[in-house]
Amino acid sequence: MSNGKRLFSIRGCPVVEAVGELALGEGEAVFLVGPNGSGKTSLLRFIAFGDAPYPINQCSLSIDGNLLINPGGLGLFRRHIQYIPSERMVFPDLTVEENIKLGIMIGGIPRNERDKILGEIYGLFPIFASRRRQLAGTLSGGEQKMLSIARALAARARILLVDEPSAGLAPKAIDTIYSIFRDLRAKGVSLLVAEQSLWPIIRNIDSVDTIYVIHNMRIVNRQSPGDIMGSDIARKYFGLRR
Amino acid sequence: MAWRIIMRIGWRSNALLEMLRVSWPGLVAISILLSLGLIMPAGIMATIRNSLSYINLAIPWAIFYSLGYPSFATAAFYGIGAYVLTYTLLSGLSPLVGVIASVLASFAIALALGAITLRLAGLFFFFATLAILEAIGQLLRYTEITLTGHIGKIVPIIVSDQLSLSILAALAVVNIAIYSYIMSTRHRIYIHTIRSDKVLATSVGVNPYRYSSILFGVTSAMQAASGSISAMYLLYIDPGSVFSPTISLLTLIIGLLGGYANILGPIVSSIAIVFLYEYTSRIAPYVNLVILGAIVMAFTLYLRTSLSDIIERLWPSRRSIIHYGRESR
Numbered sequence: 001m002s003n004g005k006r007l008f009s010i011r012g013c014p015v016v017e018a019v020g021e022l023a024l025g026e027g028e029a030v031f032l033v034g035p036n037g038s039g040k041t042s043l044l045r046f047i048a049f050g051d052a053p054y055p056i057n058q059c060s061l062s063i064d065g066n067l068l069i070n071p072g073g074l075g076l077f078r079r080h081i082q083y084i085p086s087e088r089m090v091f092p093d094l095t096v097e098e099n100i101k102l103g104i105m106i107g108g109i110p111r112n113e114r115d116k117i118l119g120e121i122y123g124l125f126p127i128f129a130s131r132r133r134q135l136a137g138t139l140s141g142g143e144q145k146m147l148s149i150a151r152a153l154a155a156r157a158r159i160l161l162v163d164e165p166s167a168g169l170a171p172k173a174i175d176t177i178y179s180i181f182r183d184l185r186a187k188g189v190s191l192l193v194a195e196q197s198l199w200p201i202i203r204n205i206d207s208v209d210t211i212y213v214i215h216n217m218r219i220v221n222r223q224s225p226g227d228i229m230g231s232d233i234a235r236k237y238f239g240l241r242r
Numbered sequence: 243m244a245w246r247i248i249m250r251i252g253w254r255s256n257a258l259l260e261m262l263r264v265s266w267p268g269l270v271a272i273s274i275l276l277s278l279g280l281i282m283p284a285g286i287m288a289t290i291r292n293s294l295s296y297i298n299l300a301i302p303w304a305i306f307y308s309l310g311y312p313s314f315a316t317a318a319f320y321g322i323g324a325y326v327l328t329y330t331l332l333s334g335l336s337p338l339v340g341v342i343a344s345v346l347a348s349f350a351i352a353l354a355l356g357a358i359t360l361r362l363a364g365l366f367f368f369f370a371t372l373a374i375l376e377a378i379g380q381l382l383r384y385t386e387i388t389l390t391g392h393i394g395k396i397v398p399i400i401v402s403d404q405l406s407l408s409i410l411a412a413l414a415v416v417n418i419a420i421y422s423y424i425m426s427t428r429h430r431i432y433i434h435t436i437r438s439d440k441v442l443a444t445s446v447g448v449n450p451y452r453y454s455s456i457l458f459g460v461t462s463a464m465q466a467a468s469g470s471i472s473a474m475y476l477l478y479i480d481p482g483s484v485f486s487p488t489i490s491l492l493t494l495i496i497g498l499l500g501g502y503a504n505i506l507g508p509i510v511s512s513i514a515i516v517f518l519y520e521y522t523s524r525i526a527p528y529v530n531l532v533i534l535g536a537i538v539m540a541f542t543l544y545l546r547t548s549l550s551d552i553i554e555r556l557w558p559s560r561r562s563i564i565h566y567g568r569e570s571r
Binding site for chain 2: 048049082083084085088089090091092093094098101102103105106107151155
């Protein structure tokens with residue numbers, strides 16, 4: 001869970017004007033919620049790759065106390081941030097283990113630590129230990145999502161940008177993903193998660209620290225998960241009644 | 243120093259063992275080809291030498307094609323290699339300097355051209371490289387006429403048939419080593435990610451554009467080395483002969499038929515196509531390309547696979563991507 005240490009923030013641009021900044025602490029799970037086309041993916045991709053439309057493209061990022069004007073120049077911080085897209089998450093023709101090893105290679109993990117990390121990943125995702133030689137494309141949607149998270153963790157990512165983890169999944173699979181989020185937070189991994197619906201968040205309210213509501217490329221509100229249910233925001237943007 | 247490098251890439255990760263596993267069929271094939279070339283009569287020896295020359299073009303072509311880019315610029319780099327060597331020799335420098343200069347020049351030119359063309363999708367990249375080949379050939383033709391008043395250069399070096407054959411075989415060994423290094427290490431996975439899904443590869447942290455550019459540079463340099471060594475026995479070069487689209491076309495046919503999943507693919511394909519091309523040139527000089535075209539069409543329509551894939555299916559090399567896939571099913 002969050003230990004209060006600030007790891008990441010975005011400020012100084014129209015997208016966060018209404019709330020001042022979007023901040024993420026170590027081990028914290030921040031959710032970005034908004035309807036289709038509201039700019040969730042654009043914001044995540046801006047953080048990960050530095051490409052996004054106005055009014056997102058002028059933000060300055062701060063990672064670990066270092067101010068980065070241009071996120072395209074994430075440089076050394078790039079490996080700490082891993083983006084997990086909402087679809088096409090894994091390489092279907094590579095095996096489960098090759099997908100995980102790809103994360104290890106990208107993360108620049110020293111040779112003598114690689115087996116240890118692989119063991120840690122299999123400890124966290126025991127389902128993959130017995131299926132390491134299975135093609136990733138033959139996994140179910142939920143398992144592919146878990147594998148993409150495993151790959152990001154293998155790169156020793158400290159911040160995961162997860163785009164719509166609940167999209168296309170059955171409720172039970174969504175709960176499994178959210179329980180993994182809880183485990184990751186306990187390990188000090190920070191999460192910035194985009195969701196289109198409030199429903200998976202409400203089902204797993206203890207996995208959430210802060211919710212930002214985004215609409216028309218601008219964050220319009222910041223809420224704690226306990227308050228959002230009865231708020232005007234929930235009614236206005238998501239049609240939830242008091 | 244060399245031993246330390248081998249140790250570093252080798253023992254700890256068994257990469258060296260994997261490289262040997264991937265490369266040994268190719269090394270055996272080159273040894274057989276060289277031995278035959280040295281004992282056969284001059285006519286067959288010339289065809290074997292031509293085969294080796296195309297092996298040295300087809301292996302880099304196949305490596306780059308594994309990213310999903312079919313290049314038609316082979317003759318451009320072959321020609322650059324031949325011309326740089328010739329001009330280096332005319333300047334009084336040694337052939338070794340000429341080969342190194344051609345490799346470096348091609349690497350730099352390929353990086354520049356890659357910056358323009360590698361953002362294009364596969365088929366559009368193919369047409370762009372076709373245009374590049376024509377543009378470089380025409381530019382050289384114009385420059386030669388303007389500066390010297392004539393087209394073509396005599397290559398001021400004479401090497402024996404046996405020596406040229408041996409040098410080409412040595413270059414083939416280097417090319418096989420580069421192929422097996424790429425296909426036995428993390429680069430194999432990176433290539434697979436780029437070919438499979440560029441967007442996801444970017445998300446994961448592989449930079450497809452930068453990686454493709456570097457690989458284009460490396461494979462073009464390998465092709466330039468083949469051009470510069472071939473110039474040593476060609477005796478005379480001009481843009482029409484070394485920048486010939488036929489060189490690119492034959493390499494393309496060899497590469498498509500041979501594939502990239504197994505080193506024997508481009509090697510066996512080169513030998514078969516060169517022998518067939520030279521034989522049909524003799525018996526039916528005006529229809530030989532038609533015959534080759536018919537073979538490619540038959541392969542594409544009925545077998546729908548490459549020689550590499552067939553070899554992999556019958557005789558899998560342990561770590562190729564295709565074998566991993568099938569093994570896991």
